[in-house]
Amino acid sequence: MSPPPQRPDRSRNDARPRSRSTRRPGAPKPDTSTPREGAPEGDRIAKLLARAGVASRRESERMIAEGRVKLGEELVTTPATILKDLRGVTVDGKPVRAPEATRLFAFHKPQGLLTAERDPAGRPTIYTALKNALPAGAPRLMPVGRLDLNTEGLLLLTNDGEFKRQLELPATKIPRTYRARAFGNVTQGQLEELIEGVEIDGMRYGRIDANMERRTGRNLWIEMTITEGKNREIRRVLEYLDLQVSRLIRIGYGPFALDELPRGAAVEINAKQLERFRASLGTKGRKPS
Template identity: 70%
Template structure:
């Protein structure tokens, strides 16, 4: 194999951009001997390439990366955010087969929503964009509406701005507002930037509340709005590019 260039991008980044997998997953694939350049199996991800010409994964040529695309999906309750479930439960891809237009590229979910959590789930063909949006350091806000049973005051919710530690896990600043209403079953809007596993539920349970419905309404500048449950729509390319640039500048 000819000498590889020292310029360009690392191969894991290029493959992530091409939608093969996330950068970390690509590095595992390289370690497993699944990636080759001009027929030579790679044993390290520390290689830079100008393009994916001659690159194969599992013996199959990798297509040139498409422009980054982003889709909004209104995830119903009762779907797993995964390609398959060992327990046989339906996944988001079951619903997406009917919700997405034909010839849509392979899409990866940006973050996850629990089995019973509804609302906005973003999907992209770009592994780099996915990773950047998920990283807590990027500070991308996620907004949820939670219906919770129990007693809580706005003052208690305001204290969440300082962060909270639950069972040894530190949760960062959360903006939470108790919506108007009466009774012990109330809606609470919460905006956070870390997106740790089951963060909203755990924080509200820590306050003595029982969450009986959870809906994500926004992720960054992208909103669920009136997108019907189970449907998906592509976000305009200009909006995706504007958002990508804002991530690169830092938030």
Template identity: 70%
Template sequence: MSSEPRPEGERIAKLLARAGIASRREVERMIAARRIAIGGLIVETPATILKDLTGVTVDGNPVAKPEPTRLYAFNKPTGLITAESDPKGRPTIYTALRNALPKKTPRLMPIGRLDLNTEGLLLLTNDGELKRQMELPSSGIPRTYRARTFGDITQEQLEDLIDGITIDGIHYGSIDANLERRTGRNQWIEVTITEGKNREVRRVLEHLGLQVSRLIRTAYGPFELEDLPRGMAREIRTDELGRFRSWLKRAGGNH
């Protein structure tokens, strides 16, 4: 039984994501809205296979060749939304990034999110495909947080989280949690997760009866917040990024 040869190239959504136009999911929405064309013909499906982006336009504008992948670390303050705009008019991370990055910095997309009241390390990239790979739970990239909490908790209770926990029907996988220091009923807890589900750290700690008064992400994979000042950003060195991408490929993050 013969099969047709697989066409050469990659899906247009993947190529546009890599070019930094938008995430794959957003590109699919743009295609549905008939905003993307090839040689003047509207693209009907995100399954369209292309060798490159020659002749592709978005809203009538030619797509530039992809720039080299770049990755930035940003120390997000509380009170900022991880979005390009907010219907309620609240300040976003881009409000702060305009002052934290050089003017010629490429368009950046956040890798994952930090909610309004969570601070610390937020990674941003111009490569939508890298963004997708780093957000996939199957990549198993650890994210580490420090949480200032109030309430009664023991190290034994925290160690039970290594087996995962189910809260309101949502299962959270293995969590590595350790008491750092305690003053009365106040304590700092270091928490490392690999799934990154919505508000995971807060929900798990609150389920254990703790009040979370501060939550700081200190690391995402091998990239650490270190002494990066609040509200400031820095570019990850090319060699650091290269080593990480090699690891990501081995870990299966290119699925």
């Protein structure tokens, strides 16, 4: 997979209330490098399930709420349950396996597929297509972010819930590049103003690198790169410019490009390329257990 073309830059936790500190002025700060005495050791079960590739943290929390997760014979009733490991944990009656090495796949999502595991209305999801697209022996995979029903193009999939979360965080500032076919009138100057971001109906969208790729009358092809990936961001910004979007394709996510990957096909990212990417983010992938 080759990186998408680069363009010149044209730009210019915890919410709980905290107790008031009683530390005297000038006194040394308390040592917070080690756990407090009596504090439970381990991690939340939802985090462990995500790390093991069972599901994302949010999906793991939903599974727990639905009564699908047990520790031994007891139902797990809260995602805040602290465990050192997942020994004895089952999901839908099946033991949770030890985490596998981090893997990453690129999938060319067609239009008309939901980026979801299941749909109450019975509409086809990406997993319908992935049954035939993935190689034999592929692990359970989770999508990195989402493409809406009518958006097509590059969708990354990983078996590592923590890696997925990192790739989705706006703070990571991983670029996502799209090509949009639209109808209407807009100038390159108007598109370049998006480099400063824009506020629409009280929602602030950050830096957007937008370029007119081709124009035939009022029919346009526009290429746009964003780093936040908010819900329907590209469509909302183009509609704000009075453009009617008829087709939207994601062609790049970080260093990974759609290239000539056929629609509905999936390919695994080379392990060395994956590790280089993770090194650029300052993280390391899981190793085989």
